[in-house]
Amino acid sequence: MSEINxxxxxxxxxxxxxxxxxxxxxxxDAVSQILSEDIRWQSFMPLTDCTGAPAIVDQYLRPxxxxxxxxxxQAHIVIGGKSEGKADGGCDGAYWVxxxxxxxxxxxxxxxxxxxxxxxxxxxxxxxxxxxxxxxIVRIQIIIDVIDWLEQLNLSPLPPSRGAxxxxxxxxxxxxxxxxxxxxxSQMLAFARQFIFGGLNAFDQSNLKSMKMxxxxxxxxxxxxxxxxxxxxxxxxxxxxHQKPWLVAFPDRKVGDLDNLxxxxxxxxASSLPGVWxxxxxxxxxHSATQAxxxxxxxDFWRFENGQFTENWVFVxxxxxxxxxxxxLLDRVHHMVGSNN
Numbered sequence: 492m493s494e495i496n497x498x499x500x501x502x503x504x505x506x507x508x509x510x511x512x513x514x515x516x517x518x519x520d521a522v523s524q525i526l527s528e529d530i531r532w533q534s535f536m537p538l539t540d541c542t543g544a545p546a547i548v549d550q551y552l553r554p555x556x557x558x559x560x561x562x563x564x565q566a567h568i569v570i571g572g573k574s575e576g577k578a579d580g581g582c583d584g585a586y587w588v589x590x591x592x593x594x595x596x597x598x599x600x601x602x603x604x605x606x607x608x609x610x611x612x613x614x615x616x617x618x619x620x621x622x623x624x625x626x627x628i629v630r631i632q633i634i635i636d637v638i639d640w641l642e643q644l645n646l647s648p649l650p651p652s653r654g655a656x657x658x659x660x661x662x663x664x665x666x667x668x669x670x671x672x673x674x675x676x677s678q679m680l681a682f683a684r685q686f687i688f689g690g691l692n693a694f695d696q697s698n699l700k701s702m703k704m705x706x707x708x709x710x711x712x713x714x715x716x717x718x719x720x721x722x723x724x725x726x727x728x729x730x731x732x733h734q735k736p737w738l739v740a741f742p743d744r745k746v747g748d749l750d751n752l753x754x755x756x757x758x759x760x761a762s763s764l765p766g767v768w769x770x771x772x773x774x775x776x777x778h779s780a781t782q783a784x785x786x787x788x789x790x791d792f793w794r795f796e797n798g799q800f801t802e803n804w805v806f807v808x809x810x811x812x813x814x815x816x817x818x819x820l821l822d823r824v825h826h827m828v829g830s831n832n
Contacts, residue, residue, distance in 0.1 A: 493672045495586055496571045499622045500670055503569070503588040506620065506628060511564050515556050519548045527627040535634045535788070536810035537603050537821055541562045547631070558607060559596035564616075564690050567592040567660070567791050568667035568804070570758045575680050576749035578688050587751045589760040591617040591792055591804055593659070594635070597781035605820045606642060606828055614640050615659050615717075617790035617806040619706055619751055619762040632750065632762045634790050634806040636805045638718030641824060647718065648823035649809070653732040654714075654721025662758075662794055662802060663713070669756045676754035679795050682707075683759040686800070696742045698747055699730055709799045712729075717807045744768070744787075757795050764788040764808075785815035792825060 502525055513521045521545045532547045533540050541550055556562060571588040594614040615636035623629045637714040641647045642656055660668060686707040694700040703704040706725060714723040716733055723729040738744070762808075765786030772780050790806040813820050 495622075496573075497672060498626050499567045499586055499588050499620075500571045502626055502628065503571070503590065503620050504670070507564060507566070507590070509771050510552055511562060511759065515553055516609065518552050518556075519545050522548065522552070525628055527623060527629045530628060531630040533630070533632045533705070535637065535808045536814060537637075551633075554602055555594075556760070558598055558600040558602035559594070560599065561592060565593040565595060565661075566590055566668050567662065568758055568760070570667075570669050570671075570673075570753060570755040570760050570792075572753035573677055574749075574751040574753055575684065576752035576761065576763070578746070578748050580684070584750075585751065586622045587619050587753050588622070589617075589619045589751075589753060589762065589790075590790065591615075591790070591806075592661070596620075596675070603637075604824065605637065608643070608644060610644065612640060613644050613659075614671065615806070617762070617792070617804070619760070619790065621751070632764055632790070634762075634808050636718050636789065636806060638809045638820075640718070640720050644739050646827055648820040648827070649719040649730040652716075652719060652721030652726065653736070654716055656718070656721050658722035658724075659715050659804065665757065665794075667758060667794075669758070673756035679757075679759055682795065682798075683752060683754060683761075683793065687752070687761070694738060694742070694744075696738075699734060699738065704730065704734070706804075707800055709796075709801045712800065713802045715804045716803070717805055718808065719809050720805075720807070736775065739778070740771060740773040741769035742772065743770050754795075756773050759793045759800075761796060762790040778813070778816065780788040781816045781818075783816045785812060787812055 511519045525565045567612045569590045575582050587775045598607045618633040620628050621630035693702045707728045710726050712726045714729045749766045752761045765788050767787040788808040792804040793800045794802040
């Protein structure tokens with residue numbers, strides 16, 4: 492596994508370097524060298540899933556680079572490994588590399604419905620790449636935190652976050668870019684599986700303690716939540732500011748099979764589009780229950796230390812989630828922009 496994992500991380504680095512710095516005119520040819528011909532790209536709203544390098548460049552890379560001419564990437568975490576994302580304990584056998592951090596730059600043009608205001612921004616990105624046996628990327632799953640982006644522009648279509656906004660740091664006191672081999676991840680994967688498919692699915696729909704989060708999260712947990720929710724800087728804050736409102740709104744939420752679950756070094760990562768299923772039966776972020784059934788597209792990274800998770804970097808595609816409730820958040824942004832003109 493080690494040689495395969497190291498090869499895949501090297502290719503992942505090339506993918507990000509080409510995406511960030513290759514001249515726009517040559518992007519399609521350049522990325523085609525490391526992407527499979529039928530590459531699947533699973534995205535965040537308002538973008539759509541697509542197949543093939545030309546479609547990825549046309550929909551994602553070219554517009555991003557043209558709107559942010561000075562774009563640079565900060566990678567806070569990079570890990571790789573063989574996935575164990577099935578709820579029944581089976582190993583799906585796929586190799587993935589995951590990364591997260593900031594895309595930094597000045598947005599000088601409108602992009603995907605977000606107005607360009609010549610303002611310096613830091614866009615949270617989370618991305619997972621699946622590899623075939625020959626080392627070609629066969630699937631990409633990516634979320635850019637659009638709500639956090641809009642909050643930086645004072646254009647959020649959601650109420651102010653209960654948690655602290657704009658808190659999304661690199662891991663505390665350690666390097667999260669694991670380009671070298673990190674050894675056997677089996678212990679961490681076992682703990683992560685117990686947490687995800689045990690603790691997170693244990694809610695009895697009446698008592699938060701039924702989930703036993705204190706068994707998995709350190710009391711001084713740093714939970715870096717997405718735009719619309721915000722960061723929670725202790726287990727108590729996590730329970731009060733995120734977990735309780737989430738479970739009031741979605742008491743039947745359940746984690747199913749994940750598209751991937753990997754671990755390396757002190758980190759665990761997972762992405763699934765979707766991986767959680769829920770019913771909107773209670774109020775959430777200023778919106779009454781719609782009774783809609785929805786799947787949550789999410790990406791997570793956790794840091795493991797001394798038997799517990801101490802940090803958690805979290806992505807939820809809020810635009811997509813509310814769209815499934817029949818609520819178009821980007822339409823609200825357009826109205827806000829129009830009313831200010």
